[in-house]
Amino acid sequence: MSLGPRTAAVHSTDDRLSARLLDAAASAGESAWRLPHLPYLAESLRSHIADLSNVGTPQGQSMVAAEFLRHFAPVGVPYLHVDLAGPAYNMGEPYDGVPAGGTGYGVRTLIELMDRL
Incomplete structure (x- = not known):
């Protein structure tokens, strides 16, 4: 939870792939x-x-x-890791449409990303 309970950390070896994911996350809210x-x-x-x-x-x-995890990506293949430990589970009160408990964080981002491919 390096970025707190509402923000996922994104790690990548590829600027373009990272930007695509961050844009999708922003669009997905x-x-x-x-x-x-x-x-x-x-x-x-x-x-x-x-x-x-x-x-x-x-x-x-x-x-x-x-x-x-990068060790398991083939050499030359763009790699991206989303650490969603923080926002995956809300231990507080619901906020902005996010429920208490399991949040489903990342599903909307991945759907948005796939829609753009």
Whole structure:
């Protein structure tokens, strides 16, 4: 929840893909913000036991998770990760049409993005 309970973090290796997702989120009324792609964080995923650790460092967890998942994208394929841990579940009162509990965050953004393809 690096950006609080109402905004998803977007990580990408591709500016165009990231911009398309952010535009779709804005049109869908869902808050998203791009965070930097920091390859040096991949060092925290090295393991002397496994091919890749899934834990990394406790600092910058959203960006570490993005680096972990990036390892599974083929080289040369644009990569995008949306960390929606914050807005996926509303622990407070309903607001702006968002219910308490599971929010379904991201569904409207993905539908908007697919409609644009």
